[in-house]
Amino acid sequence: MKPYIELTDDELKAELHKLETQYKKFQAEGMHLDMSRGKPCQEQLDLSMAMMDVLTPSSDLTCDDGTDCRNYGQLTGIEEARELLGDMMENNPKDIIIYGNSSLNVMFDTISRAWTHGIMGNTPWCKLPEVKFLCPVPGYDRHFSITEYFGIKMIPVPMTQTGPDMDIVEKAVAEDSSIKGIWCVPKYSNPQGISYSDETVRRFARLKPAAPDFRIFWDNAYGVHHLYDDHQDYIIEILAECKRAGNPDLVYKFASTSKITFPGSGIAALATSPNNMVDFVSHLRVQTIGHDKVNQLRHVRFFKNIHGIVEHMRKHAEIIRPKFEIVEDALEKDLGELQVGTWTKPLGGYFIMFDSLPGCAKEIVAHAKKAGVIMTPAGSTWPYKNDVNDSNIRIAPTYPSAGELKKAMDVFTVCVRIASIHKILADRKA
Amino acid sequence: MKPYIELTDDELKAELHKLETQYKKFQAEGMHLDMSRGKPCQEQLDLSMAMMDVLTPSSDLTCDDGTDCRNYGQLTGIEEARELLGDMMENNPKDIIIYGNSSLNVMFDTISRAWTHGIMGNTPWCKLPEVKFLCPVPGYDRHFSITEYFGIKMIPVPMTQTGPDMDIVEKAVAEDSSIKGIWCVPKYSNPQGISYSDETVRRFARLKPAAPDFRIFWDNAYGVHHLYDDHQDYIIEILAECKRAGNPDLVYKFASTSKITFPGSGIAALATSPNNMVDFVSHLRVQTIGHDKVNQLRHVRFFKNIHGIVEHMRKHAEIIRPKFEIVEDALEKDLGELQVGTWTKPLGGYFIMFDSLPGCAKEIVAHAKKAGVIMTPAGSTWPYKNDVNDSNIRIAPTYPSAGELKKAMDVFTVCVRIASIHKILADRKA
Numbered sequence: 001m002k003p004y005i006e007l008t009d010d011e012l013k014a015e016l017h018k019l020e021t022q023y024k025k026f027q028a029e030g031m032h033l034d035m036s037r038g039k040p041c042q043e044q045l046d047l048s049m050a051m052m053d054v055l056t057p058s059s060d061l062t063c064d065d066g067t068d069c070r071n072y073g074q075l076t077g078i079e080e081a082r083e084l085l086g087d088m089m090e091n092n093p094k095d096i097i098i099y100g101n102s103s104l105n106v107m108f109d110t111i112s113r114a115w116t117h118g119i120m121g122n123t124p125w126c127k128l129p130e131v132k133f134l135c136p137v138p139g140y141d142r143h144f145s146i147t148e149y150f151g152i153k154m155i156p157v158p159m160t161q162t163g164p165d166m167d168i169v170e171k172a173v174a175e176d177s178s179i180k181g182i183w184c185v186p187k188y189s190n191p192q193g194i195s196y197s198d199e200t201v202r203r204f205a206r207l208k209p210a211a212p213d214f215r216i217f218w219d220n221a222y223g224v225h226h227l228y229d230d231h232q233d234y235i236i237e238i239l240a241e242c243k244r245a246g247n248p249d250l251v252y253k254f255a256s257t258s259k260i261t262f263p264g265s266g267i268a269a270l271a272t273s274p275n276n277m278v279d280f281v282s283h284l285r286v287q288t289i290g291h292d293k294v295n296q297l298r299h300v301r302f303f304k305n306i307h308g309i310v311e312h313m314r315k316h317a318e319i320i321r322p323k324f325e326i327v328e329d330a331l332e333k334d335l336g337e338l339q340v341g342t343w344t345k346p347l348g349g350y351f352i353m354f355d356s357l358p359g360c361a362k363e364i365v366a367h368a369k370k371a372g373v374i375m376t377p378a379g380s381t382w383p384y385k386n387d388v389n390d391s392n393i394r395i396a397p398t399y400p401s402a403g404e405l406k407k408a409m410d411v412f413t414v415c416v417r418i419a420s421i422h423k424i425l426a427d428r429k430a
Numbered sequence: 431m432k433p434y435i436e437l438t439d440d441e442l443k444a445e446l447h448k449l450e451t452q453y454k455k456f457q458a459e460g461m462h463l464d465m466s467r468g469k470p471c472q473e474q475l476d477l478s479m480a481m482m483d484v485l486t487p488s489s490d491l492t493c494d495d496g497t498d499c500r501n502y503g504q505l506t507g508i509e510e511a512r513e514l515l516g517d518m519m520e521n522n523p524k525d526i527i528i529y530g531n532s533s534l535n536v537m538f539d540t541i542s543r544a545w546t547h548g549i550m551g552n553t554p555w556c557k558l559p560e561v562k563f564l565c566p567v568p569g570y571d572r573h574f575s576i577t578e579y580f581g582i583k584m585i586p587v588p589m590t591q592t593g594p595d596m597d598i599v600e601k602a603v604a605e606d607s608s609i610k611g612i613w614c615v616p617k618y619s620n621p622q623g624i625s626y627s628d629e630t631v632r633r634f635a636r637l638k639p640a641a642p643d644f645r646i647f648w649d650n651a652y653g654v655h656h657l658y659d660d661h662q663d664y665i666i667e668i669l670a671e672c673k674r675a676g677n678p679d680l681v682y683k684f685a686s687t688s689k690i691t692f693p694g695s696g697i698a699a700l701a702t703s704p705n706n707m708v709d710f711v712s713h714l715r716v717q718t719i720g721h722d723k724v725n726q727l728r729h730v731r732f733f734k735n736i737h738g739i740v741e742h743m744r745k746h747a748e749i750i751r752p753k754f755e756i757v758e759d760a761l762e763k764d765l766g767e768l769q770v771g772t773w774t775k776p777l778g779g780y781f782i783m784f785d786s787l788p789g790c791a792k793e794i795v796a797h798a799k800k801a802g803v804i805m806t807p808a809g810s811t812w813p814y815k816n817d818v819n820d821s822n823i824r825i826a827p828t829y830p831s832a833g834e835l836k837k838a839m840d841v842f843t844v845c846v847r848i849a850s851i852h853k854i855l856a857d858r859k860a
Contacts, residue, residue, distance in 0.1 A: 037502065045500040049487040057479040070475040070692040072467065100530045105718040116545050116556065116580065126546065126556045142719075149716045150546065262500040265724035286579045288535040289572075292722065294695035 003339035004420055009428065016421045019414050023371060026411050031372035033408040038190070038350035039399040040259055043319050047312065048261040051302040061297060069293040075285055076277075081267065081296035087306035088224060089255050090237040091271040097280060100291045103256035103268035107217060108146050110252060110270075113283050114180070114213070115150055120249070120279045122213035125150075125180065134172060134182035136164040138353060138381030138392045140190040143183040143219070147383075154383035155179070159192060163200035170207060177210035181217050187235050188222035191381050191394035192353040193346020195233035205241035207250065216251040222349040223255055224313050227321045233347050239271055248273040257299060259350065260309065260316075267292075267299055323397040323405055327352050330409035340420035343395075352395040353381075360419040361390045367415040373408045433769035434850055439858065446851045449844050453801060456841050461802035463838040468620070468780035469829040470689055473749045477742065478691040481732040491727060499723040505715055506707075511697060511726035517736035518654060519685050520667040521701040527710060530721045533686035533698035537647060538576050540682060540700075543713050544610070544643070545580055550679070550709045552643035555580075555610065564602060564612035566594040568783060568811030568822045570620040573613040573649070577813075584813035585609070589622060593630035600637060607640035611647050617665050618652035621811050621824035622783040623776020625663035635671035637680065646681040652779040653685055654743050657751045663777050669701055678703040687729060689780065690739065690746075697722075697729055753827040753835055757782050760839035770850035773825075782825040783811075790849040791820045797845040803838045 004012065055061065061069045063078045076082070077098025086093035099106050118124040125131045133147045137156040147154050155172065157164045163186070173179050184204075186196045196204075204216060218238050226232045242250045251273075257266035270280065303309050324346070331343050331354070343354045356364055361378035368375055376394040379385040395412075397405055434442065485491065491499045493508045506512070507528025516523035529536050548554040555561045563577045567586040577584050585602065587594045593616070603609050614634075616626040626634075634646060648668050656662045672680045681703075687696035700710065733739050754776070761773050761784070773784045786794055791808035798805055806824040809815040825842075827835055 039502055042498070045498065048500075049489075052485045052487050052489060055482045057482050059479075059482060068472070068475065070478075070695065072469055072693040101722045102718045102720075108717045112542055112546060116542060124556075126554075145716050149713075262724055263502040264720050265500065265722045283579075286575050287538045288532045290532075290694050292531045292695045292725070294692060295722070295725070 001337050003337065004417075004424055005339055009425065012421050012425060016418060019418050019421070023367070023411075023414050023418065026371045026414065029372070031407060031411070033372060033400055033404050034374045035396050035400060035405075035408055036374045036376045037399070038259070038396045040263060040316075041319065041399050041401070044316055044398070045262060047315050048302070051261060051298055054298050054301045055294070061294060063297070067293070069297045072289050074293055075288075075290050076281065077269075077291065078293050078296050078300070080300040084300050084303060084305065084309075085255065085267070085269040086271075088309055089220065089253065089269065089271050091239055091253070095239065095271050095273065095277065097270045097277070097284070098291060098296055099268040099270065101258070101264055101266055101268060101295075103219070103221070103254045103258070104142055106268050106270055107143070107219065107254055109287070110217075111146055111150055111152075111181075117283060119213040119215065120275065125152075128178065130178045132176065132179045134164070134169060134179060135383045136182070136184065137383070138191055138387070138394070139183060140185055140219070141376070141380040141385075143217075144383045147183070152180075156383055157182075159189070159194065161194060163194065163196035166200055166203040170203065173207050173209040173211075173214055175210060179209070180211055180213060181215050183217050183219065185219050185221055186238070187220055187233060188225060188346055188349025190221065190349065191351040191392075192344045193349045193351060194344065195347075196235050198236055201236040201238055201241055205238060205245040205247055205250065207247070214250075218251050218253040220253055220255045221259070224309060225259060225316070225350070226313065226348040227317050227324055228347055229314065229317070231347055239273065243273070249275050252276065260312065261299065261302070265295070267296055320398045322402060323400075324352065326402060326405045327395055327397045327409055330406065330413055334409075334413035335416060338417065338420070340416055350396060350398055352397065354393040354395055354416075356391045356393065356416060357420050357423050358389045358391050360416070360423050361387060361393050363419040363422065364412070364415045365393060367418060368412055371411045371415070373411045375412070431767050433767065434847075434854055435769055439855065442851050442855060446848065449848050449851070452844050453797070453841075453848065456801045456844065459802070461837060461841070463802060463830055463834050464804045465826050465830060465835075465838055466804045466806045467829070468689070468826045470693060470746075471749065471829050471831070474746055474828070475692060477745050478732070481691060481728055484728050484731045485724070491724060493727070497723070499727045502719050504723055505711065505718075505720050507699075507721065508723050508726050508730070510730040514730050514733060514735065514739075515685065515697070515699040516701075518739055519650065519683065519699065519701050521669055521683070525669065525701050525703065525707065527700045527707070527714070528721060528726055529698040529700065531688070531694055531696055531698065531725075533649070533651065533684045533688070534572055536698050536700055537573070537649065537684055539717070540647075541576055541580055541582075541611075547713060549643040549645065550705065558608065560608045562606065562609045564594070564599060564609060565813045566612070566614065567813070568621050568817070568824070569613055570615055570649070571806070571810040571815075573647075574813045577613070582610075586813055587612075589619070589624065591624060593624065593626035596630055596633040600633065603637050603639040603641075603644055605640060609639070610641055610643060611645050613647050613649065615649050615651055616668070617650055617663060618655055618776055618779025620651065620779065621781040621822075622774045623779045623781060624774065625665050625777075628666055631666040631668055631671055635668060635675040635677055635680065637677070639680075644680075648681050648683040650683055650685045651689070654739060655689060655746070655780070656743060656778040657747050657754060658777055659744065659747070661777055669703065673703070679705050682706065690742065691729065691732070695725070697726055750828045752832060753830075754782065756832060756835045757825055757827045757839055760836065760843055764839075764843035765846060768847065768850070770846055780826060780828055782827065784823045784825055784846075786821045786823065786846060787850050787853050788819045788821050790846070790853050791817060791823050793849040793852065794842070794845045795823060797848060798842055801841045801845070803841045805842070
């Protein structure tokens with residue numbers, strides 16, 4: 001088929017009529033398919049069920065250093081867990097704190113603490129007239145919710161194929177001391193699945209922020225979440241690069257096992273410089289006596305070591321890779337020649353990003369919803385939910401079954417086509 | 431033996447000499463005994479090891495309402511856990527949020543949120559010229575650490591045998607709108623083991639605070655932690671009483687299973703009014719996607735119901751009751767007639783409070799430490815670690831073995847006697 005833009009009005013109207021008939025048929029099926037969140041599917045969760053047997057009533061729950069995991073103590077986590085997560089995050093175990101079940105919660109707490117007490121002796125952010133964050137867009141909605149919650153002004157920075165536009169980032173942080181942070185998902189980014197290039201990471205490590213308490217919030221959520229065995233993204237380890245660049249304290253790096261074992265029952269971790277560690281711990285010891293060490297030990301005994309995690313992630317990939325392929329195939333087959341959108345083909349992570357013609361995303365998502373297919377709300381990938389082009393849609397393929405996903409993509413692509421025709425016809429009238 | 435105060439200087443000096451010889455013998459033994467924290471002992475932790483078998487690789491981790499505990503969701507906790515903790519806390523499950531592993535962390539977050547965002551639409555505390563908390567003394571050091579951390583001015587309120595001095599509390603909160611909260615451990619209080627009388631709870635529920643955002647921080651940490659089967663304290667349930675008194679939103683009630691199953695790997699809970707719940711949840715949904723539901727389910731399947739918890743606590747009591755008796759017997763035997771201090775005989779909880787002659791606590795604790803017996807630092811039970819009388823010492827009998835405890839109490843009482851003689855002799859000179 002020819003690109004829609006090359007069709008006449010009559011040809012487009014005929015196509016629209018056909019598509020609307022198809023849409024009504026979908027509606028009549030009364031589907032309810034959810035592609036809104038990056039949730040693992042049941043088969044993925046089943047992969048970790050063996051973890052339920054790792055600790056038994058006769059297990060010795062003592063760490064190598066003698067810590068009884070069942071009792072109070074070990075504010076920064078058990079050494080074995082720091083080592084395992086250290087290997088996963090490519091950081092020195094000494095630079096790691098193991099937290100509870102949610103890295104999002106650690107990020108929230110980090111900003112909350114900067115708000116109430118300031119970073120490393122700097123003025124608490126609540127005492128400043130304005131605090132700003134750079135937000136690469138499209139990005140992760142829950143990051144933006146945290147900064148919005150604290151009244152932090154969010155400044156969108158365009159994402160490129162190699163990461164955030166570093167010309168803009170460098171200039172902004174150097175010139176404006178009210179810019180205190182930037183949200184990054186550096187590997188298999190949410191929602192594009194892009195990984196930052198070596199040059200991008202190098203430039204991040206060499207930022208010269210005007211604010212001494214500027215920090216990079218490096219959410220490496222998908223560090224080991226590859227889709228392919230032989231074709232994987234590698235990124236430069238940021239802490240080491242910052243150290244080499246003479247900027248050791250520039251970054252807070254976050255990770256978790258939420259999409260490795262169980263979302264909500266994994267363990268989260270922070271990696272950062274010794275100076276930042278001292279700062280974190282001085283606050284953390286007021287906040288809690290410690291996190292769940294039994295669950296830390298459970299993870300350590302389940303995986304044994306980083307190779308165990310890698311092998312485990314290979315099984316995840318086998319389950320979800322076909323789902324990514326279903327989405328990509330459907331987009332290619334149904335939209336490939338129509339020039340009504342572009343999309344990413346990530347090598348890992350949890351999302352595919354679809355970019356419609358400008359002004360179509362809200363209509364597409366609303367239309368899909370009326371046919372029972374729930375997408376992440378249009379605009380969610382932008383600060384204040386304000387996608388200036390109204391074009392960005394995040395597709396989360398992991399949770400539905402293959403059959404459901406095919407069905408959902410049929411609906412989705414029909415909705416894309418309908419909205420695109422509406423848009424082209426409207427543009428011609430105007 | 432006669433009370434020390436009735437001895438002559440020479441008699442006291444002779445006694446001192448004898449005690450110092452004994453002390454040096456203790457020192458020579460090179461002990462290392464820790465009575466500083468309220469930690470369960472290993473036998474207590476062993477009671478919950480069966481919990482490691484409750485979930486197995488073939489278990490169905492689905493809740494009654496269809497929630498897969500392994501995946502994201504259920505911000506306020508699984509229904510089964512709300513019901514179990516509801517029975518434990520004597521509250522409606524609908525009024526309960528199940529959190530992660532630490533109720534202290536929930537208290538910290540609650541104050542942090544009041545600081546950054548305010549309570550139910552009121553001015554964030556960080557925007558106020560001054561925020562104050564009432565602190566019944568002696569009290570729990572970690573409560574005081576949180577309020578001190580936020581720069582909240584702490585006002586000591588004397589504890590009586592029936593709870594905080596309510597005349598003072600009523601007057602203070604009615605007159606001063608900068609008083610935003612009060613720390614309470616209403617049952618088997620830390621460190622006295624006192625339970626609030628009916629009248630005290632009734633008066634709490636009828637407070638008329640000047641500040642609309644004043645809240646009672648009701649840390650019911652020891653609600654089911656009885657030492658005896660047939661002799662237990664009951665207190666009026668505060669949420670219900672507040673509702674009856676027309677003050678439904680006055681209280682945040684906290685609890686956890688930290689000293690029921692595993693400290694650090696239990697589940698924590700908040701109970702509060704529907705209005706407060708809405709306020710909590712609106713913030714919580716930015717902070718996290720949810721807490722560890724697998725661990726919630728593990729607790730529910732382990733205990734089955736409240737009777738399961740009660741039976742479990744009976745086993746705890748069998749282990750720790752003899753330890754409380756060792757402490758009480760030692761105090762009675764070694765100090766009973768000397769009039770050098772008083773102490774509590776709680777029916778539950780984790781602590782015995784010892785009150786020395788004024789000005790002796792620091793010396794006693796320092797002296798015990800030099801003989802290898804670690805007590806909670808003197809002063810810890812007061813805001814800013816400032817025990818104005820220097821008399822209060824918290825004794826935590828649960829962690830050491832019976833043998834160690836006897837030894838430690840021998841050292842402790844000798845240190846009390848030495849410090850008391852020093853004090854009496856110094857007073858006579860002055």
